[in-house]
Amino acid sequence: MNWSGLFSQLLEIVVALLLAPLLTGWVNQCRAWLQNKSAPSLLLPYRMLRKLFHKESVVAEHASQLFRVAPYIVFGCMVMASAIIPTLSTDLPLSPAADAIALVGLFAFARVFISLAAMDIGTAFGSLGARREMLIGFLAEPALLMVLFSASLITQSTSLTSIVGTLAHREFAIYPSLAFAGIAFTMVSLAENARVPVDNPATHLELTMIHEALILEYSGRHLALMEWAASLKMFAYSCIGLTLFFPWGLAEVGSPGEMVVALPVLVLKLTIGGALLALIETASAKMRIFRVPEFLATAFMLAVIGMLVHFLLGA
Amino acid sequence: MHAYLIQSVNLFAAVLLLLSFAMLSQRRILTLIHLFTLQGATLVAATVVVAYLTDQHHLYYSAAITLVTKVIVIPTLLHRLIDKLNVKWDVETLINIPTTMLIGILLVVFAFNLALPIAKLSSSIVHSTLGIALACVLLSFMMMITRAKAVPQVIGFLSMENGLFFAATAATYGMPMVVEFGIAFDVLVGMFILGVFMFQIREQFDSLDISHLEKLKED
DSSP states (O other): OOHHHHHHHHHHHHHHHHHHHHHHHHHHHHHHHHTTOOOOOTTHHHHHHHHHHHSOOOOOTTOOHHHHHHHHHHHHHHHHHHHHSOSSBSOOTTGGGOOHHHHHHHHHHHHHHHHHHHHHSOOHHHHHHHHHHHHHHHHHHHHHHHHHHHHHHHHTOOOHHHHHHHHHHSOOOOOHHHHHHHHHHHHHHHHHTTOTTTOOTTOOOTTTOSHHHHTTTOOHHHHHHHHHHHHHHHHHHHHHHHHHHSOOSOBOTTOGGGHHHHHHHHHHHHHHHHHHHHHHHHHSOOOOGGGHHHHHHHHHHHHHHHHHHHHHHOO | OHHHHHHHHHHHHHHHHHHHHHHHHOOBHHHHHHHHHHHHHHHHHHHHHHHHHHTOHHHHHHHHHHIIIIIIIHHHHHHHHHHHHTOOSBOOBSSOHHHHHHHHHHHHHHHHHHHHHHHHHOOOTTGGGHHHHHHHHHHHHHHHHHBOBHHHHHHHHHHHHHHHHHHHHHHHSSOOHHHHHHHHHHHHHHHHHHHHHHHHHHHHHSSOBGGGGGGGSOO
């Protein structure tokens, strides 16, 4: 392991931790603008985290150890996930630890723990949220895997850094299979991050909420970690999308100086991506929970078609 | 430049397939017509690029015919038709949509496999898209089968024609001009006849559900 690799790895984790709440704040601000509301401050998520970390954490009497441990596990998974996604540089010493398939596994691991913790207290909402979360998760995972496989087929590797490295450095070409994968990925990330067509992140109406129902029993620092983990998850998903489909502007192995350029490029890409996310959310209506399987079936189908098209056209 | 143009034909082919699937999963008639118009426009774009690549002038004419019939005239007629018939509500499907999609994937696999050996015989530069064209035809077929109402069935029929047209362009740079004129004319006339037919169905049964047609049998 060399020093520049270690540096880029550390920088990437720090950037992910710092930028994730900002991305959430930016999306909320864009949403408010598009809906003709006065927008909350961009820094609101940070203040929220600060407030929650200073508050006392109240835990229910019947809570087991699992309930206390879950926020740390979920947060750890999301930090690990953002560490292996090449956001700034493809020179990541941690990347051999987990490839694209293990990344999906990491997200699944976090989901299992967040659902178990929600059921641990034994309230109705927790179990309801957990059940819905698992329904969405088990439908979204195969679609996400198929999207990553489409990219792996083009680059002949499942390691995220080499996928992105190959995509960024080969001659520019139009890949119809990646167009399919891109649409499928957008649908999956909307579902996985509890955004509007599937779940409304702003709602506290009991019957419709999914993600909010899961973390309803948490307070104080536990809630702060959960919220931060949710932000990190959205950041991770945005970065997977941006690096797979727009893989330009990343620093390469052996040239850590390029990260000076990579950081502004990343911020620019995230700014545009966040605005687009807010636009999608404003333009679409939340669908009934029983329509979600249909939505995710479409995503899965698009991803599979992308792979088939790759085999047919060889591109 | 040349390579990008070939890639863009592949991309247009992929978009055609995507639109076929979107039509298969669409519940609303109005959106169905919009998607059909979009499919026609994609077909025109693909034909123009193939024409430019191969320097085949008659392909420009056939692109123009497609533009006039499939993008302008037929969608306008369909819009008028649903206005007059007053059918804008959700379309009923005989099989639920996720199942339709899964069958659709199987059809695509089948079409791709079927087209591979045929495409090898063709000397066209975009011969690999033949599988996609075949898949579009089969998907439109499927749409005609799974829809209970008359209007989506007609749209399925028209979309199948789009697929056939693209197959001809991909495999042999288009059919002879006379044949293309004939088909364009046929589709237009067919559209008119089917329109009249739909009015008749509704007059008779107060509904566009074609399962009522079974009652024509004498008991």
